[in-house]
Amino acid sequence: MxxxxxxxxxxxxxxxxxxxxxxxxxxxxxxxxxxxxxxxxxxxxxxxxxxxxxxxxxxxxxxxxxxxxxxxxxxxxxVTLLAPVPRPGKILGIGRNYGAHAKEVGGPVQEIPRIFFKPATAVAPPGALTRIPDAVRKPDWEAEIGVVIGRPARAVREADALRHVAGYTLLDDVSAREFQFDVQPPQTSFAKGMDGFCPMGPWIVTPEEAGEPWDLQIRCWLNGELVQEGNTRDLIFPVTALIAHLSRYMTLEPGDVIATGTPAGSGAFRDPPRWLRSGDRLRIECPRIGVLEHGIA
Structure with a gap:
């Protein structure tokens, strides 16, 4: 479904x-x-x-x-679509989780997932216009596949992790990069948690339709230009490992969303860097999930 x-x-x-x-x-x-x-x-x-x-x-x-x-x-x-989960209890983001993206960012190899949080107030529906705060100078995009939790998960084994998945959706992890990279200490959750910084949708595709999450292709277009392309085969920590790791420390509840990471090609890591501007349009697509489109106000 x-x-x-x-x-x-x-x-x-x-x-x-x-x-x-x-x-x-x-x-x-x-x-x-x-x-x-x-x-x-x-x-x-x-x-x-x-x-x-x-x-x-x-x-x-x-x-x-x-x-x-x-x-x-x-x-x-x-009909007017809302985000498939309009008010998630929590959104858990995973940083630098695609091999190609980790390579373009640089730094040491991660031994455990890099976690940040996005609040429910960051969620926006398909087709929304994301309003960038006037003080933000480096707004960026990150196309991601989201895992929606369907059953409570606490201390789950990897072998059992997919039993707790309700399905998969798409999201854009919009980020104010100056708070992530230009200040000390870095303020990653704040950079990614501003109002409307998590457009999500258009729906949740249940596992019997989406299939297992080992081979999901994702692409992102900015104003018609292909800027990101990846596949979950490139995930450093696959979905099962993420659920097992997170549930070791906190209970994952129905409606929680895990943003699994973004492929290479977001704006901060281009030469020169490329930041979102008013009037920009983004299209994120996964053939087995659907298409999420939104704009920048």
């Missing part, structure tokens, strides 16, 4: 993409004769209900897909 959050008449709703259409899963379940309350409108609450909610959503989606139930589908272009 491609699970998504969208703006409904009474607030956020959990839906699923069906081709170029969107299905309101609670409404479809009710039309099927089920209990609409089984699918809450908040994605974090939906994920917290575990397998029961997922099974109910699959039943609702299959029902809506029938030819005679076209009224349960609406054009994707007619």
């Amino acid at each position: 491609r699970l998504l959050s969208f703006e409904g008449e009474g607030g956020p709703r959990v839906g699923a993409a069906l081709g170029d259409s969107v299905v309101d899963l609670a409404a479809a379940l009710a039309a099927l004769g089920g209990d609409a309350a089984a699918i809450p409108g908040d994605m974090t609450a939906f994920l917290a209900r575990g397998e029961a909610a997922t099974v109910a959503a699959a039943r609702a989606l299959a029902f809506a897909a029938r030819g005679e139930n076209a009224a349960l589908r609406r054009p994707l272009s007619s």
Whole structure:
């Protein structure tokens, strides 16, 4: 499934993409004769209900897909998408996790993942315009694949890690590089945690559709120019290792997002450096996940 959050008449709703259409899963379940309350409108609450909610959503989606139930589908272009998890409990970023990116940055080989945090207030929906604070002079982009947690994870073994994954999404880890590189001590989480600095979406692709995360291609275009291209085969710490490592120290909860790192090619490491400007458009794509687009205000 491609699970998504969208703006409904009474607030956020959990839906699923069906081709170029969107299905309101609670409404479809009710039309099927089920209990609409089984699918809450908040994605974090939906994920917290575990397998029961997922099974109910699959039943609702299959029902809506029938030819005679076209009224349960609406054009994707007619709804306002939210970030798939509008208010994650925590966003855990992984720095320098692609081999090619680590090489362009330089420095010693990392023995453990490099962690930073982005707050929920950094999250922005697909199509959003990211507003760069006036005082920021070095705004940068980083295309990333996000792992959305579906089951609580504490002290998880790598062999069991994927059982805790709800699915995969895309995000842009926008960064104010002067706070990351030009001040001492570095303020990485602050540099990456400003309002709107985490556009996310367009949806969560569940593992049975996305497949295992060992071979996911990711590309980023800036104003139509291909600026980043990578594959999760190049991850220094793969998804299973990240979940095992993080869960050794903290509980990962449903709706938490792990930003797995960015390939080579972001603006700070170009010659000369290239910073985001008002009017820029970014397009991040993974064939097995989808396309996330957003702009710079």
